[in-house]
Amino acid sequence: MTDEQLAKEIANGIISTGVEGGFNSVSRSSAGDYPSMGVSQWEGIGGRGDLLLSYIDGGAKFAGRKYSDIRYNGELEELKALLNTPQGQEAQRILLSQDCLDRYVPQLKRVPTLDDSRCFIYAGIWCPTSEYVVRQFLTNRCNRYNLRSLETIKDVFKNEYYIGAGVGEVYKEGYANRAENTYYYVAAIDLTTPYGVPVYGEAGNGR
Template identity: 60%
Template sequence: MSDWNKALATEIAKGLINTGIEGGYDSVAKSTAYDYPSIGVSQWEGNRANELLRAIPGGAEYADRTYIDIKASGELPMLKELLRSEAGQQAQLEQLSRDCLQYVEVLQQVPTLDDTRCIIYAGMWCPTSTWVVKRFLANRYMHVDLRSLEALYKLFKNYYWVAADVGEMYRAGYANRAEATYQYVAGIDLTTPYGVPAYGYAGNGR
């Protein structure tokens, strides 16, 4: 586990939190696939949600419960308060950092995906499905310059909804996510920690 990977994971985590593209600290929604809640800054579900809840003092009482049960009992506000508490935020940061480190390790298996900004950009999509993102990029690296943030942005904006098999209804939402992610990654200062030129001052659209 290199310091470089940890640094990239940190940048991905910061991006997810700062953009809120997955959710805020106190996000609680009904899973689109199951009856369980999706919670926090990465919309964790199932076992991952339970793992997070058990890491927060007082959170275990919400583990293994359905969204409908929590809502019907009037406990949704209490769960949200728990998630945005100092302990809740710390637990989420720790879990998200572990997740992001896995994202980096998986993305490094994609040929030509070695530009710092592009790894961060792709990593910010991994909560949707790490393996879908990897396959999406690995299937296209011969035809798309994965060292170009601009090219990566256009690729996700136009085609990721197809690869994720989510249907036309999610197309606009994914396009908006692609735009928000692009604006964030293009704007962050990577010069000091990584020696990466400001966006637009290097080759390949970087």
């Protein structure tokens, strides 16, 4: 698969599994008083959040504003509805695919032995947590685990990612659930018809 194809499928996976949120998700960022929005939790006043809003008609109303301001004025539902319009959804798809192509794919291509398409997509769906952490996490384990096996890579994330990410036991169960759900999604997607990738389980070696 090409970089563009991998980026597209990673974006589809992030959206389909809802691991970062839905198209109409809006919450207060843990990093500051500004909204965190959509399927990739775009955030930051003057940053990625405002860039997303610039692609949507009516988005300028919410650009550069604090989350508390939007909430205090009773406009959260209006912002959610705007993000969930066809134009809002398409803007999120475009920006997420570009993020995957510009950021996630290049980082993952630096991981030795991460060359199986399904395993690459699986790892890519974790990249919104931090593409740098995912890359280092897998690089540190490539000599101990078979990163060409989807089931193996699922178990690695399930059992060890909370340690590698340095988030502690509080995230252990959540990451374990995310690992399982992501596995079932990636194992089931059709990569054969569009890309000629063998059906999962028919390529040997856990692939």
